[in-house]
Amino acid sequence: MKCKFIKQNGQQCEAKAMKNSNYCFFHSDKKQRKLASQKGGQNRISKQKEPLEVVELEKAEDIKKLLAKVINEVRSGQTDVKVAHCIATLSNYFLKAVEVSDIQNRVEKVERVILEKKTIY
Numbered sequence: 001m002k003c004k005f006i007k008q009n010g011q012q013c014e015a016k017a018m019k020n021s022n023y024c025f026f027h028s029d030k031k032q033r034k035l036a037s038q039k040g041g042q043n044r045i046s047k048q049k050e051p052l053e054v055v056e057l058e059k060a061e062d063i064k065k066l067l068a069k070v071i072n073e074v075r076s077g078q079t080d081v082k083v084a085h086c087i088a089t090l091s092n093y094f095l096k097a098v099e100v101s102d103i104q105n106r107v108e109k110v111e112r113v114i115l116e117k118k119t120i121y
């Protein structure tokens with residue numbers, strides 16, 4: 001029996017199928033690899049079932065409270081580790097943005113003071 005694999009050009013594979021299989025060695029292996037990768041993909045999907053509540057985030061202090069809450073939720077099994085990992089990563093970006101924004105505000109204040117002094121003299 002010929003391998004049942006249909007190539008990208010629409011033609012059937014010419015190779016002989018393996019014993020107890022509809023596919024040749026190469027395509028049977030490929031099919032199994034595809035199934036394995038699909039299974040892996042499903043395992044990577046988050047197990048978080050209920051949506052988490054919306055939290056107001058404005059300052060570093062808010063992230064500190066959020067992380068403390070998430071740490072406890074992970075420890076008690078209420079929050080999926082992958083979700084927690086994502087929150088931690090995003091928190092890191094948020095804190096960096098807060099830091100940059102703070103520095104920008106300070107620089108603007110200093111620039112204003114310098115400009116005011118220049119106009120006085």
Ligand SMILES: [Zn+2]
Pocket residue numbers: 003004005013014015023024025026027028
């Ligand atoms: Zn084949």
